[in-house]
Structure formats: structure tokens, C-alpha cells
Amino acid sequence: MAIDRSWRRISWLILGIGGLILAGGLALGWGSLRHVLYAERAEGEVIEIRREGDMYAPVLRFRLASGETEEVKDLGSGAPDFAVGDRVTVLYMPSDPEDFRIDTFDRLWFSAIFVTGFAGFWLLFGVVAWALSSNVDLFIIGERAFALIAGAALAIGTAALWNAVGLYSSGTRTEGTVLEVRETRRTEQEEVTRPDGSEYRRNVERVSYAPVVRFTTGDGREIEFHGRSGSDRGFTQGDRVTVVYDPANPIRASIVSFLDLWLPTAVAFGVAVLFGGSVWLSRWSRRRAS
Template sequence: MSKLGKTGVIFAVFGMLFAGIGGWIWLGERSFEARSVAAEGTIIEMDRYRDSDHKTMFRPIAEFTDANGRRHKFASKTSSSSPAFSVGENIAVLYDPAAPHDARIDSFSQRYLLPVIFMAFGGLFLLIGGGAAGSSLSSARTTARLKQSGLRVEGTVVDVFKDESVRINGRSSWRIVAEATHPETGELRDYTSDRLWDRPVGVDIGNGVPVYLSRGGAKAYFVDAANASRSSARHVRNDQTPPAVTAPNLAGRSFGRRTRSFGRSA
């Protein structure tokens, strides 16, 4: 699996974890609601404190009377950056009759906002990660199919560039662009490799590189960058700027019909 695919799996795992935590909190609230009793309560204080990031937060403290006439005071488990209630405000309360100190302010923001946030972020991470992992697996299957039954041609490297469109852990990928003629159509096209997370040391303009093309006019292809020919005289680290190269003299070369647009990578 590609590096992007592995990153997608990590995102998907974190997504499932966040969604699972949100679902667990949600089910806990539903279970509490099923065994609780409703009562009328009053906000008696808005507790002001600083959290671990030194931000000012407000936590409502409420009081209510249970079915036996006993008064109970409890602090909400949910805080906000601005006061969500006013002192003296009447509120709906749910409490466990077997343990009246276990009580909640019965509002969506106090009971369900946190699990909804967890599930929303979890779903987003799962969607992004699952999409990246699925795309990587699909690409791997297409590559395997092309290597097994596609048309293998020898392409010529026409460009090696750094692709800044996607960065993982602050790193950008490299791509190799090769031109090759499709043996069935006689069309000369540029084909771009998958992302390479290490600089392709020694791969210069004019070097050969295998390109696998689909049969029957389909646009799938695979540039086999791992088996590109390399100039042994190059000794450059991955963090160095590639040396200047000069395109080979291709005068007199016959290409047939030529297309400079990019195809679709496997």
C-alpha cells in the first residue's frame, strides 16, 4: 500500500475511534434518560474557572428538589466559553432516583452536543481516510492487472519534478513524467508516475522507464518508476536540489501522432 494509503488507514482508525467514543457517550445518555426522573431546577451559580489552556470557562451549578422533597445541588459536566445560563434561570433536570446526586440539565447542548461533535469529526476522518485507503487499494489492483496483462513499452523520462499539491508530515512527493507511444494507436503521450516519497536519485531526462498501458484504448496506465534506468554518476541525497540536466538531442526522431496531455495513472 502507498504512503498515502497508509495515512488514510490511520485517519480511518482515528475516525472510528472518535465516532465510537461519541456513540458510547450518546448511548450512555440514552440509558441514563431511561432510568431517570424529571424535575424542575434552578441555576444558582455560574462557576467561572480556567482550563488547562488558561481559557476562561463557565460551568452551570443547579439545584432541584427530588420526589421525596430533598434538595440537591450538582455541577454540570459540560462547560462553555461564555455563560450558557443566567443565575436564577429555571431549567429542566433529569436525575437518577437511586442516586439523586447523578443529575443532568436536560438540554441538547448539555447532554448531546459533545457526542455529536465526536461522531461528526469521527465520520469526517473515516470518510477521508477510507477514501484515501480505498483509492490506494484500487490503484494497487489496477497496477497489478496492467503488469500482468497490459502493454509494456519503454518510455523516455522528459521531466522529474516535486509535487507540492499533497504534503504528508511536511514532506512533498516527487513525480516522473515519461513519454511513450501507444503501440495500438501510435499516439505519443506524457504519462505521470504515482507519488514518490523519496527523490528518484539518478533518474534524469532522457533515461528509459517502463510504462504499462491498458489495451483497447482504455486510459489506465502505470509508470514503473522503481525500474527506471539510472545514471550511476549521480550521487545526490534526497534533501538536495536535483542537479541541472540537459535534454538529449532528439532530432530526427519520429513520434507519429503526438499528445502532450496527461493520461490517468493507475
């Protein structure tokens, strides 16, 4: 019973953390929904992409219902998701035009979905801990948790494949230039085993590289975007690369390579096969044992 009580306390802690994260995700979602339901709509234009350290923030200009012109800066992102000259729909609150949202799926809902999904993993682990405290069969718990992860990976892989195939088959190809290769450094801890068998932790610096590419669209617009980052410096400044982009939304662009176009799909389907296969193997083993 002591073990059960320990798992019960752990489950409450994990579920509590997951609940707080979920509340944050719902709050983000409500903030966007409030703009969709109650805000005024205006057609705006991206007049500048402002570089703030490693972030890219779009600056917008739009006209209020009163006829006045308003300029605002949206939140920055690690890679530019707009280009100068893009036409966008702005949702702003009449009482405070600086309280606004850009009417795109990513700007309205991505943060809320990401935080809510992160909360879902905490809640999943909390449910697993609760099941352990209730003496549920560990194999059944693992199968259900792995099946959920496999289903989520399959959905993500399908969406990534749909996006990649659509861009590859319907996009316009052109030649781009690598302007720079951005380095991102982070420090991680890893365990190292000494010759005598003892272990210790040490800090290891990891470096990833992402090419910044510029190309010119058919109507003469210059677009900059980031290629997929990796642990190897695959490009150097000045390299010429083949780019495929969406003519209706040129910032939706990619270097024509496996890493940039197909790797996310391959990783997601690989995770789905790994976890789904584990579920199948576990059930097959239990059936044979019975």
C-alpha cells in the first residue's frame, strides 16, 4: 500500500502540473477566439520584418474604421513567417487597436495548440501514475500510452506529408542564395562512464546550423526564409540552392532536399511505426502467453 500511496501522490502532482499547463493553453485559445468573435477586421500590409536578436517580428500597417492609419509590431518568431509586401487580415479591438491578431491559423491557434498538446503529455503521464497506484496491469498501461503516442505521431506525419507533397508538386521552383548560416548553441548534460565503472555528468555544448536563404519570386519580390537546421554545416555563405515556393504565399518555401522537405514526415512516421509496433508486439506476446 505504501507504494500505491506514493504513486497516488505522484499522479496528483503530475496531473496538477498538467492541469495548470492546460489552463494556460485554454487561456491562449480564448485570447484568439475573443478576437475572432469580437474584433474589427482590416486589410493590412507587412511593411517591415524587424530583426530583434534571433527573432523576426513583422511590422504591419492597416487602416482603422475611423480612417486613421495604425502601425503595429507583432510578436517575433525564430524564423520569418511573413515577407515585406504580404497582405494580411488584421483583427483588432476597437477600444485598443494595439490589441490585435494577424488572421492566420499559425498566429491565432498554434501557440494554444502547442501548449495544450504539451499539457496532454503531462496528463497522460499523470493518468499512467494513477493507474499504477490502482494496480492496473503495467502492460495494459504501456500499450494504451504507446498507442496514443503512435496515433499522435501518425496524425502529425500525415499533415507533414500533405504539406510537403502539395508544395513539391504545385510549387514554383527557382534558384536561391544562402545569405548566412545561423548557429544555435545550447548546453546539455550527459552521463559519462569512467574506466572504473563510476559515472559522472558533464556539460556538452551542442551546435545546430540553419541556412538563411534569399530568392526572388516571379513578380520581383525578395523573400528570405530559414532552411531546416541540423548538426552539420551543410551549406556555406554564397551557395546556390534550388528553392520551391508557394506563389500565393511565397514565405512558404523550402530548399529542395530530403532534409528540408521530407525529414519531418519520415521522423513522424518512424515514431508511429516504433510505438505502434511496440503495441502490436506486446499484445501478440500476451496472447501467446495466455
